[in-house]
Amino acid sequence: MIYLAPIQGFTDYIYRKVYAGIFSSVDAYFIPYVTVQNEQIVRKYEREILPGNNLYGRAVPQILVRDAQETELLGSILKNYGYAEVNLNLGCPYPMVTNRGRGSALLQNPESLKPILDTFFEQFKLKLSVKLRAGLNDPSEIEQVISVLNDYPLSEIIVHARVAKQLYKGTVNEMAFQIALERSEHPVVYNGDIFSVDDFQRRSEQFSAVSDWMLGRGVLMNVFLPAEIKGWRFTDAEKRFTLQHFHAGIVEAYLQAADNPGNALNKLKQFWIYFSLHFDDHARIFKKIKKSKSITDVQREAMLAFRDATLKQTC
Ligand SMILES: Cc1cc2nc3c(=O)[nH]c(=O)nc-3n(C[C@H](O)[C@H](O)[C@H](O)COP(=O)(O)O)c2cc1C
Known part of the structure; x- marks a missing residue:
């Protein structure tokens, strides 16, 4: 297990x-x-x-x-x-x-x-x-x-x-x-x-x-x-799709749970500390996320990463 x-x-x-x-x-x-x-x-x-x-x-x-x-x-x-x-x-x-x-x-x-x-x-x-x-x-x-x-x-x-x-x-x-x-x-x-x-x-x-x-x-x-x-393998496209889906779920849930958008933004930035490590170019991507002033900024940076950035090879 x-x-x-x-x-x-x-x-x-x-x-x-x-x-x-x-x-x-x-x-x-x-x-x-x-x-x-x-x-x-x-x-x-x-x-x-x-x-x-x-x-x-x-x-x-x-x-x-x-x-x-x-x-x-x-x-x-x-x-x-x-x-x-x-x-x-x-x-x-x-x-x-x-x-x-x-x-x-x-x-x-x-x-x-x-x-x-x-x-x-x-x-x-x-x-x-x-x-x-x-x-x-x-x-x-x-x-x-x-x-x-x-x-x-x-x-x-x-x-x-x-x-x-x-x-x-x-x-x-x-x-x-x-x-x-x-x-x-x-x-x-x-x-x-x-x-x-x-x-x-x-x-x-x-x-x-x-x-x-x-x-x-x-x-x-x-x-x-x-x-x-456990033996599963994923294509690059499956990974991009799933990461995007996961991120969208996290954004929505933080927005729903937070008292105000500022708190949701802070939680999201914290989430990206590790989440950015899915990408080869994680330092640059995380820097952009950290500088984001709103959830919309994060969503834009995330969309660019899911579309263009190289995913880290995992196995
Ligand atoms: C930021 C942070 C918070 C943690 N919080 C807890 C916790 O609440 N309870 C706990 O038992 N361990 C906590 N841990 C330890 C982890 O559960 C785990 O034992 C540790 O990260 C080693 O496992 P890993 O190398 O797979 O991450 C925490 C670790 C980190 C880095």
């Missing part, structure tokens, strides 16, 4: 809905995290988990918590919304998050995971999976974390085997992933740096025990990647 990774600010509910309406190659969509402030869910994340915004397939909400109390609050909101499964974020690397004891901060002290997991399984009859990094500072942290996770009936663990202090630099720690694979009593999903069919083939040969894969940035920069991994 192929899962779409949660990418805050990019794989929002609009992206997921429009994507799923066009492509059928992603088997589950992980929703970027929701979190708590002043004993309430942070309002800006609320739209992401509304059931009506997630009717496109298997959507898995993700919680970013530091203790049992926050777990109880978010778990009960998600249960009331009717979700059958939840994902726990043990990977977010940013100091704003880790300094508050959430995300990958919990990896350094696996004991702190116990009240969170105990609370979840005592209070809710929902499936729980975990998404984790190899450690906060050191990849050897993963061993103890896995041993705690093995004591709970998790549905799966998704491992992005960088340590948090790397952020997205350097490479995935293959040894740490191998350790997770060997020690985990739960199914292990691979995540990290699959940007092409070749990357996927290399990883699937290396980790032949893995059957489920989570892809993030690779999908943002090549929306065809999950289908290509």
Whole structure:
């Protein structure tokens, strides 16, 4: 199976809905995290988990918590919304998050995971999976974390085997992933740096025990990647047509959802950070998009790109 990774600010509910309406190659969509402030869910994340915004397939909400109390609050909101499964974020690397004891901060002290997991399984009859990094500072942290996770009936663990202090630099720690694979009593999903069919083939040969894969940035920069991994091939004309269709869907949905056209324009510019990478000449195209003063400007630049620009060869 192929899962779409949660990418805050990019794989929002609009992206997921429009994507799923066009492509059928992603088997589950992980929703970027929701979190708590002043004993309430942070309002800006609320739209992401509304059931009506997630009717496109298997959507898995993700919680970013530091203790049992926050777990109880978010778990009960998600249960009331009717979700059958939840994902726990043990990977977010940013100091704003880790300094508050959430995300990958919990990896350094696996004991702190116990009240969170105990609370979840005592209070809710929902499936729980975990998404984790190899450690906060050191990849050897993963061993103890896995041993705690093995004591709970998790549905799966998704491992992005960088340590948090790397952020997205350097490479995935293959040894740490191998350790997770060997020690985990739960199914292990691979995540990290699959940007092409070749990357996927290399990883699937290396980790032949893995059957489920989570892809993030690779999908943002090549929306065809999950289908290509599953063996589909597209002509240049099919790609141009589909990209155009996808873009039109995104524009329409952002316009509908935004409070004003300025916000929709900003969201669209953000979308183009990765979307421009479908083209060889992406730097020039993105510069034009960035300079756009209106949605109409973006639509014009997009039309020119779909018509004239060379698409990146993907496989
Ligand atoms: C801008 C950005 C936002 C992200 N937001 C989340 C998030 O909300 N929850 C999460 O678990 N991971 C988040 N991630 C990490 C991704 O889910 C994924 O683990 C990471 O990008 C590595 O996979 P990839 O190489 O396939 O992109 C984020 C990554 C980026 C770059």
